[in-house]
Amino acid sequence: MKIAISATGQNKESLLDRRFGRCDYFLIYDTEAGEFEAMVNNGVSSGGGAGIAAASQVIEENVSVIITGNLGPNAFELIEKAGIKAYSCEALPVFRTVEMFQKKGLSEINAAGNAHHGMK
Amino acid sequence: MVISVLSGKGGTGKTTVVAALSELIKNVIKVDCDVDAPNLYLFYKGMDVEKKNFYGGKKAKINKSLCIECEIW
């Protein structure tokens, strides 16, 4: 399966970005291939609805899981409708967040955070 | 903890209050979200450490050779 992680950089050592809608990159981890792929987040260049653009992009990648800080209400609605599960994590290196997810060490995001609110 | 200072009416003193309060708190980050006319920095003789462009949308470009001027908008 594929896991999308919001990231501050393009490689697996980059730190997780707690924001979803306006994170700089998404790193997509393929559990079968054991590889990371980086892509620029479309939400970054949005005037509004960044969470929607980011969620749409991730949905199109056919991921099953998202690891991020928080999800705003628009992104949350889309992720939920697409049947994707989201988990919250601290700003650790991306590869560590995947390890934590696999060890069941992350809590699921069950509700939207505040809009425009990737930070706590 | 994030505290927003807002007012509805312009010119009531938001920037003044933010500058004053922020001076009384340790370890605080001051954020000027009045992107139309940011004034908070005028209180401080600071220097820019980093500047980044913000890209917030696309500008349309018309290909005149394809355009039939239907003015559908």
Add this chain to the structure above:
Amino acid sequence: MNIAILSGKGGTGKTTVSTNLAMTLGVSYVDCDVEEPNGFIFLNPSIQKREDVFVEYPVIDQKKCVLCGACAKACQFNALAKAGKEIVVFEKLCHDCGACRLACKADALSYVKRSIGKLESGMAKEINCYRGILNVGEPMAVPVIRKLLKELPKEDHLVDCPPGTSCNVVTALKYVDAAILVTEPSEFGLHDLKMAVELVKLYNIPYGIIINKDDGQDNMVKTFCKANEVKLFGTVPYSMEAASLYSKGMMLCENDNHKKNFINMAEKIKEAFTW
């Protein structure tokens, strides 16, 4: 002839100046600070007409929709997105451009109206008054401003603009022939005045300045005007009395101490804009 009153900085006195000038000149007053229209507090018109301002947003016929996602791809505002087995519409992001319906090949899109605000008009003290009111929480003021200004009758208007220098003000400026910039003699005032000057110059709008809350001295704004050959129409004094009248919602130009000042400024404005 439409004259905009703008400032860059909030709270400099746009509404004070525009309501009093409108009365002095005997021209119509238009409040297009639709987020927080204040002008009617002073003019207190009896409202004769009230209408909703509508925008449209797309509705998807799920029976016809083939889930191709073309509408979402066409939308430049992220108002549509494909998720699971449906297209989700985010009404408040919709800019009413119609691109989604053009993109849809399944004829599954239609539009529905929703109200985002109101236009009101009436009469006060022998002048016509107009205003737009944006509903609280609505993200876009431009459709209200546009409808307000587009539907004005053929007469002279003083257009009380929103603060700032972005979208809302730019929209208002599209409908005016001249501008009066209202400022205050402070660093903040001058800083934002310069931004407003840049804006009117960008759109080639003839302009002049009024200094509100003026200290009667040679201040930084007057220096700026002299250095840049900017017309100064006059000043409104920084006085306890003026502030007191304003705080009670009263008109300065109806007060003997201020009437002549507004008449003088009105004369200078008529002359400058050859009106």
